[in-house]
Structure formats: C-alpha cells, structure tokens
Amino acid sequence: MGQLHVFFFPLMAHGHMIPTLDMAKLFASRGVKPTIITTPLNAPFFTKTIDRNKNLGIEISLIVIKFPVVEAGLPEGCENADQLHSDELVVKFLKATAILQEPLKHVLQQGRPNCLVADMLFPWATDVAAKFGIPRLVFHGTSFFALCAWESMRLYKPHNKVSSDSEPFIVPHLPHEIKLTRMQVTPHEREAYADHYRKVLGRKAWHIGPVSLCNKEVEDKAQRGKETSIDEHQCLKWLDSKEPNSVLYVCFGSIANLTAAQLYEMAVGLEASGQQFIWVVRKGENEEENENWLPEGYEERMKGKGLIIRGWAPQVLILDHEAVGGFVTHCGWNSTLEGVSAGVVMVTWPVFAEQFYNEKLVTEILRIGIGVGAQENTTRVASGIKREAIEKAVKRIMVGEEAEEMRSRARAFKDAAKKAVEEGGSSYSDLNALIEELSSYHP
Numbered sequence: 001m002g003q004l005h006v007f008f009f010p011l012m013a014h015g016h017m018i019p020t021l022d023m024a025k026l027f028a029s030r031g032v033k034p035t036i037i038t039t040p041l042n043a044p045f046f047t048k049t050i051d052r053n054k055n056l057g058i059e060i061s062l063i064v065i066k067f068p069v070v071e072a073g074l075p076e077g078c079e080n081a082d083q084l085h086s087d088e089l090v091v092k093f094l095k096a097t098a099i100l101q102e103p104l105k106h107v108l109q110q111g112r113p114n115c116l117v118a119d120m121l122f123p124w125a126t127d128v129a130a131k132f133g134i135p136r137l138v139f140h141g142t143s144f145f146a147l148c149a150w151e152s153m154r155l156y157k158p159h160n161k162v163s164s165d166s167e168p169f170i171v172p173h174l175p176h177e178i179k180l181t182r183m184q185v186t187p188h189e190r191e192a193y194a195d196h197y198r199k200v201l202g203r204k205a206w207h208i209g210p211v212s213l214c215n216k217e218v219e220d221k222a223q224r225g226k227e228t229s230i231d232e233h234q235c236l237k238w239l240d241s242k243e244p245n246s247v248l249y250v251c252f253g254s255i256a257n258l259t260a261a262q263l264y265e266m267a268v269g270l271e272a273s274g275q276q277f278i279w280v281v282r283k284g285e286n287e288e289e290n291e292n293w294l295p296e297g298y299e300e301r302m303k304g305k306g307l308i309i310r311g312w313a314p315q316v317l318i319l320d321h322e323a324v325g326g327f328v329t330h331c332g333w334n335s336t337l338e339g340v341s342a343g344v345v346m347v348t349w350p351v352f353a354e355q356f357y358n359e360k361l362v363t364e365i366l367r368i369g370i371g372v373g374a375q376e377n378t379t380r381v382a383s384g385i386k387r388e389a390i391e392k393a394v395k396r397i398m399v400g401e402e403a404e405e406m407r408s409r410a411r412a413f414k415d416a417a418k419k420a421v422e423e424g425g426s427s428y429s430d431l432n433a434l435i436e437e438l439s440s441y442h443p
C-alpha cells in the first residue's frame with residue numbers, strides 16, 4: 001500500500017491555521033504525507049515552521065492558490081480574518097472563500113489526495129472532493145461540547161421559548177444542565193461530550209487533540225501563527241524570575257478587539273488585583289487610539305510586575321511556563337485547550353462565535369475558571385466589563401482556597417490531556433483509527 005496523502009484546507013484565520021499546522025505535523029509523524037492549501041499572503045505563516053520541520057525530517061507541502069480579493073470587493077491585501085474590522089468585510093471575506101471552489105477543484109484534480117480535511121466554513125468542499133471520489137473530513141476547530149450545544153440549539157430552539165433576551169433557558173438534552181440567555185448565543189443562529197456527539201447525535205468524529213501538545217521545543221512553542229512581538233528568550237527570562245503560579249496571562253486571541261474604554265478598565269482592574277501579569281494587546285487599526293487607553297504613568301508603575309506585549313505573543317510558551325498560574329481568555333477553542341493543557345485556571349471572557357459555550361464548559365463542567373460576567377455575543381468587540389469585575393475575578397483565580405481547588409482540578413486535566421496524546425492515549429488511538437479507516441479506502 002502506498003503512502004496516504006492528506007490535503008488540509010483551513011480557513012484563513014490564525015485560530016484555524018495554527019491547529020492545522022499542528023495536525024499536519026501529527027499526521028506526518030504517523031507516516032502520512034500532509035499538504036496544506038492556503039493563499040499567497042497566508043503562506044508565510046506556514047513556511048517558517050515547514051522549513052524547520054523539514055530540517056527535522058518531517059515533510060509538509062504547501063499549495064498556494066490565489067485569493068479573489070478584487071472579485072469579492074475586498075481591500076487589497078485582505079486575506080486573513082484578523083483584517084476584518086467590520087461586518088461588511090466579514091460577509092465579503094466569506095463570499096471570497098466560496099470562490100475558492102474552482103482553484104480547489106484544480107488542486108484536487110492535480111494532487112489526487114486520499115482525503116481532504118477542509119474547514120467547517122467551507123461546506124462546498126464536500127461536493128468538490130466528491131467529484132474526484134475523495135472523502136472529505138470537516139475540521140471544526142472547536143469542542144465537542146460546543147458542537148453538542150450548537151446542535152441542541154438548532155434542533156430544539158429553546159431560545160425561542162423565553163420572553164426576553166436576558167431570561168435564562170436550558171440547553172436541552174445535554175448531559176449537564178446548562179443555562180444560557182439569548183444574548184449569549186450567536187446572532188444567527190467533558191467528560192461525555194465526545195460520546196454524546198457521536199452516540200446521541202449520531203455523528204462520525206475523531207478527537208485527536210489537544211494538537212498544540214505536539215510542540216515540545218521552545219522554538220516550536222514560540223513559532224505559532226505570526227512573528228512574535230517579543231523575543232521569546234526575553235519573555236522566558238522575565239518569567240524565570242517569578243514564583244510558580246504567580247503570573248496571570250491575558251490574551252484575547254487573533255480576532256477579538258477591546259474598545260479603548262475597555263482597555264482602560266482592564267489596565268486599572270489588573271493593577272487593582274495586585275497580581276503580576278503578561279497582557280497581550282492586539283495592534284488595532286488605529287495605533288494612536290490604541291495608546292490613549294493606558295492610565296498615566298501605568299507602565300512605569302508596573303515595571304517588573306506587569307509586562308504588556310503589543311502585537312503577537314508566544315502564547316503556548318508563556319502558558320506552559322510554571323510561573324503562569326492564571327489566564328484571562330476570550331474562550332477561543334485553541335486558547336481554551338492550550339489553557340487546559342497547561343493546567344492554568346481561567347477567567348473566562350467570551351466575545352463571539354461559540355465562546356459562550358466554551359465558557360460554560362470551563363466554569364460549570366470542568367470547574368477550572370470564573371466568568372468575568374460577559375453578557376453579550378458581540379461579533380469581535382469586547383466592552384462593558386467594569387474594573388471591579390476584572391479585579392474580583394482575577395483575585396478569585398489567583399489567590400485563596402477556591403483558587404487552590406480549581407488549580408488542583410486544572411492540574412488533573414493537564415495530566416489527562418498529556419496522556420490522551422501519548423502512545424496508547426485516547427487521542428493517539430483515535431488518530432490511528434482515522435488513518436486506518438482512510439487507508440482502508442485506499443487501494
């Protein structure tokens with residue numbers, strides 16, 4: 001039997017491209033030949049890691065297809081979801097991705113892979129792959145928990161049975177009693193969720209993560225997504241000087257933004273909490289406005305205590321450092337899983353997409369986090385959380401008995417995550433089962 005060849009086609013967003021690269025590495029480590037499809041301006045995010053892996057004897061190929069920026073009416077150079085600063089741009093971006101059907105057809109015809117793993121936001125990829133008799137897998141990039149909650153909402157529409165946006169309803173037929181409000185679900189719309197998804201909802205699925213755990217060396221952990229805005233060794237040196245579990249890491253992923261007023265509240269809230277922190281502030285569209293949010297003399301006062309990274313941080317490297325004990329997260333699924341894998345306790349602050357579901361998983365089911373009180377799913381922009389709420393939630397996860405209890409649960413999940421991806425673990429075995437099944441279609 002020849003070598004299996006799998007094509008991966010992620011959405012052009014860091015939260016989708018980063019785990020795809022990890023998956024490609026994992027597949028390659030099991031003898032499968034991986035090829036990633038992307039667009040010209042996203043290619044550089046892959047090439048450095050691909051080159052590094054090549055030197056280690058791991059071959060990952062890259063196919064670059066043109067992104068129809070002009071046809072879709074997008075501004076020139078707009079090829080990644082982190083550039084979509086308005087709803088109008090989001091619509092145009094998704095329209096542009098749909099035009100990728102034609103180049104995908106061509107790529108599949110030429111390459112004839114044994115399987116196409118395409119993003120959940122590319123539903124049309126199934127038909128394109130079927131034309132060539134190629135099985136297509138959907139890469140969701142989110143949790144079984146969120147998928148089960150999503151499906152329950154779609155089937156039973158509990159949000160239509162309450163009389164106001166703030167009245168809580170139960171998400172029906174889940175193993176746990178999960179309450180949400182209409183404001184927390186998308187505008188359009190652990191222990192048992194992988195089984196629930198497969199057995200109760202009847203879906204075929206493979207869990208192969210946390211995929212970020214395939215990164216073992218400093219360089220692998222530091223080099224994910226964009227070029228980091230801080231030298232990783234400088235960052236490690238800063239962390240090395242701190243006590244275990246004494247630093248809080250604050251980051252909202254690659255897409256969410258905070259209003260200037262919210263950044264100000266965050267700054268004051270973090271200072272009031274008395275905790276040491278690394279805070280990642282994404283470079284926004286308006287650099288100048290981005291600077292006006294800091295209270296007078298803030299960075300001077302915080303010297304040695306609080307480190308602000310403007311731009312892109314080596315997140316996994318930071319989370320995995322023993323000095324880091326807490327994580328203020330927007331509950332993007334990659335960040336959530338990376339937090340679980342690092343055994344940190346979280347302050348959950350969901351912003352958009354399925355992040356409100358992920359918050360419930362962290363705070364109510366895994367019980368390794370405290371919600372900051374986010375109320376509304378707001379397509380990418382976080383606002384409205386007061387300094388007192390930030391201070392209180394941060395203190396609750398960093399100090400005291402409750403924090404210790406959460407930390408010991410978080411440690412157990414960290415160990416379980418590590419075991420899952422080790423030889424013989426559940427994710428390791430599921431990836432084997434997937435590869436075996438794909439091989440059985442392969443003459």
Ligand code: UDP
Nearest residue numbers: 015018253254255312313315332333334335
């Ligand atoms: N990330 C990072 N440095 C940053 C911001 C984000 O390395 O400064 C990585 C993070 O580790 C995660 C991904 O970007 O792997 C973000 O994905 P997630 O699903 O958490 O959120 P999204 O960006 O899709 O909202």
